[in-house]
Amino acid sequence: MNIPVVDFSCFSLEKPDVPEQHLLPLATELRAAFTQVGFVFLQNYGIAQELVDAVMDTSREFFLQPDEEKQPFSRGNYESCYNHGWISMETESLNPPRPGDLKEAFNISSLDPDIKWPSKHFEEIHTSFFQRCKELSLRVLKVVALSLNLQPDVLLSAHKFVGTSHKNSTTLRSLYYPPLNRENAKEGQLRCGEHSDYGTLTLLFQGSDGLQVCARSGEFFPAPNIPGAILLNIADMLQRWTSDQFISVRHRVLLPPVGDSCTRQSLAFFLHPDDEALITCLDGSNKYPPVKSQEYVLQKFKDSYGKV
Numbered sequence: 286m287n288i289p290v291v292d293f294s295c296f297s298l299e300k301p302d303v304p305e306q307h308l309l310p311l312a313t314e315l316r317a318a319f320t321q322v323g324f325v326f327l328q329n330y331g332i333a334q335e336l337v338d339a340v341m342d343t344s345r346e347f348f349l350q351p352d353e354e355k356q357p358f359s360r361g362n363y364e365s366c367y368n369h370g371w372i373s374m375e376t377e378s379l380n381p382p383r384p385g386d387l388k389e390a391f392n393i394s395s396l397d398p399d400i401k402w403p404s405k406h407f408e409e410i411h412t413s414f415f416q417r418c419k420e421l422s423l424r425v426l427k428v429v430a431l432s433l434n435l436q437p438d439v440l441l442s443a444h445k446f447v448g449t450s451h452k453n454s455t456t457l458r459s460l461y462y463p464p465l466n467r468e469n470a471k472e473g474q475l476r477c478g479e480h481s482d483y484g485t486l487t488l489l490f491q492g493s494d495g496l497q498v499c500a501r502s503g504e505f506f507p508a509p510n511i512p513g514a515i516l517l518n519i520a521d522m523l524q525r526w527t528s529d530q531f532i533s534v535r536h537r538v539l540l541p542p543v544g545d546s547c548t549r550q551s552l553a554f555f556l557h558p559d560d561e562a563l564i565t566c567l568d569g570s571n572k573y574p575p576v577k578s579q580e581y582v583l584q585k586f587k588d589s590y591g592k593v
C-alpha cells in the first residue's frame with residue numbers, strides 16, 4: 286500500500302491566507318488520496334520540528350514518572366472535562382473485544398483556566414502545540430471543502446468552538462508505548478487495537494515506526510515514519526458527511542517483536558466537529574442517519590473505556 290506524500294507549502298502556516306484558486310491543485314491531490322487511501326503524508330505544513338520535539342520530550346518526562354505521580358491527573362478526575370487527562374496502561378481498548386491497549390496517553394481536551402496541569406511548562410508547551418495544530422487542521426479543512434466542491438463555510442461553521450471544551454471535543458493526545466516483553470502480554474493484546482478515528486480528521490506526528498494502516502484489501506501495511514512529514518487521515522464523521530466518498534481507515538500498533546525493547550511516541554490531534562453539530566450526508570442521501578457529533582463521540586468512549 287502506498288500512502289501519498291503531499292506538499293502543503295502553498296498553504297503552510299508560515300504563509301498568510303491565500304486566494305482559493307491557489308489551493309486548487311492541492312485540493313485535487315488531497316481528494317484523490319482521501320477517496321483512495323484515507324491517509325496522506327503532509328510535508329512543509331509550517332509547524333517547527335523543534336516544537337514537536339519539545340512536546341514529545343515534555344510528555345515523555347511525565348510518562349516516565351511512577352504511576353502515583355501521574356494518578357492525580359487521570360482522565361475522569363476533571364469535573365469540567367471528562368476526556369481530559371492521563372490514561373494508564375490497559376485502560377482503553379480502541380478495538381473493544383481485545384484486552385486493554387499497552388499504551389499510556391495524555392489527552393489535552395480542555396484549555397480552560399481551571400485545569401490543573403502537571404507543570405507550568407507542560408501546560409505552556411502543550412497549549413501552544415494545540416493552537417498550532419488547530420490552525421493547521423482548520424486550513425486542511427478549508428482545502429477539504431474545496432476538494433468536495435463545497436463552500437468552505439459548510440465545514441468550517443461546524444468547527445467554530447475548537448479548543449472550547451464544553452462546546453467541542455477536539456483533543457490533542459500524546460501517546461507513549463513503553464518497552465515490553467511480549468511474552469507477558471495477554472492473548473490478542475496490542476499496543477493500540479484496530480480502530481478508525483472518530484472526528485473529522487486527524488494529524489499524527491510520529492516519533493518512530495510502528496503504525497500499520499488497513500488497505501482496501503483488508504490487509505494491514507506498515508506506514509513508514511518520514512522525517513519532517515506528518516500523517517493526515519480522514520475520521521468517521523467526515524466519512525459520514527461525505528457518504529463514504531472520503532474513507533476513515535482503520536489503523537493499529539502491534540506489539541514489538543520478541544526481544545525488541547523499543548518504545549514509541551506519537552502525538553495525535555483529533556479535530557472534532559462542535560458538540561451540537563448535526564452530521565448529515567452532504568449529498569442529501571440517507572446513507573447514514575443524522576447524528577449529533579457529541580452523541581457519536583460519547584458512544585465511542587463507552588465502547589473503548591467501558592464508560593464515558
Ligand SMILES: O=C(O)CCC(=O)C(=O)O
Pocket residue numbers: 458460477482489491496536537538550551553
Ligand atoms: O501511536 C499511534 O500513532 C496511533 C495512535 C492512534 O491511532 C490513536 O490514538 O487514535
Ligand SMILES: [Fe+2]
Pocket residue numbers: 480481482536
Ligand atoms: Fe487512531
